[in-house]
Amino acid sequence: MNPLISIIVPIYKVEKYLEKCVESLLSQEYSNIEIFLVNDGSPDNCGSICNHFAQIDNRVIVIHKENGGLSDARNAALSLVKGEYITFIDSDDFVESTYISNLFNLIHKYQSDIAVSLFKFVIEGERQIVYQEEGKDMKFSRLEALNTMFYQDTFDNNATAKLYHSALFKNIRFPKGLLYEDLLTTYKLMLLAERGVAFSDVKTYNYLLREDSIEGSPFSDKKMKSLIFAIEDFEKIKLEMPDLEKSINCRILSLSLHLLFETEKYSNDERVIFLIVKKYRFKVLKDQKARRKARIAAIISYFGLESLRFLYKFGKSRNHS
Known part of the structure; x- marks a missing residue:
């Protein structure tokens, strides 16, 4: 049975x-x-x-x-x-x-x-x-x-x-x-x-x-709270399992970038998340196993927020063409 x-x-x-x-x-x-x-x-x-x-x-x-x-x-x-x-x-x-x-x-x-x-x-x-x-x-x-x-x-x-x-x-x-x-x-x-x-x-x-899914909803305090919680949680795991450090860094950067593009321009949320991006970008950039799009975004981030947002809009337009 x-x-x-x-x-x-x-x-x-x-x-x-x-x-x-x-x-x-x-x-x-x-x-x-x-x-x-x-x-x-x-x-x-x-x-x-x-x-x-x-x-x-x-x-x-x-x-x-x-x-x-x-x-x-x-x-x-x-x-x-x-x-x-x-x-x-x-x-x-x-x-x-x-x-x-x-x-x-x-x-x-x-x-x-x-x-x-x-x-x-x-x-x-x-x-x-x-x-x-x-x-x-x-x-x-x-x-x-x-x-x-x-x-x-x-x-x-x-x-x-x-x-x-x-x-x-x-x-x-x-x-x-x-x-x-x-x-x-x-x-x-x-x-x-x-x-x-x-x-x-x-x-x-x-x-x-779906158009009305949570994933497509506007940025909120709850999203910021959840991001910070996730990062703190992952940092603890990195200490316990060093073999996961590089892949976790990549996941944190990917999540942070995803949320960054949902924030309003020049908002405090944008500033806070961009600081997180800057903290992890070099670690991901030098990781040969990291996702190609994450490494490209890490490079573009050195040119500032406007360049990142342009990259995101260009990528969306390409995906929907």
Whole structure:
């Protein structure tokens, strides 16, 4: 008998997307699953949709709670899961029927603690292109996986599109009240993955690119607070694991640059984040393994903020042409 796998879906103001998400989970080839739909105080019709699915399939468990954010919603389900393995799905995304079986087969093949796959990005309103991939897989040691993730090389730090042994969550929960929950949590799980991390490049997770996502929201005090918290957290890990220092420096610079371009020109937020960029840029610049775009941005930063902002706008225009 295949082990029970727990799927956790935090839900808030996504009634437009929720049915497609849940239906994709109910149609999984791997059927021994429990699906936690966590209605995080959503003011729309999400609660009713959740209840409907619980009535038609006994694998669906609904949690209704007051709004507490993404981390709080995931944590509410983590306290109740019975599965030997856990995966997270965002409620506006959907997965292929082979999503769970692909990840579980990786765990089984490589006897690893975590399995990782990739996203297929879907732009809202555009026709989805369906294609078959060959699929390559491999195993990373714990250190290799962490460096790969911090360098944003083969895969990134998203909590989704991964399968975790439930024992890894014994003393770990997502940080409440902060953004970048995945960035602050996934690496801690990988630190505990003594049996390593299995990887497949088959894209069975469909990530919806929405205009109104958190990622596309304006800069805020919460984003600044989360950035500072993340940097302090990573600096502690660098002291404990020096082999991660270079890749962590690259991840800090990438996050800082990402947020820098969201700040208002000549604002205090811009000044503070640019100081962070200046602190890490030379370390990244001399790191041959660092992402090419991070090293280019590090060079451009020596010419000032205006040059950096021009580079960012030029890059966006190229991506959308």
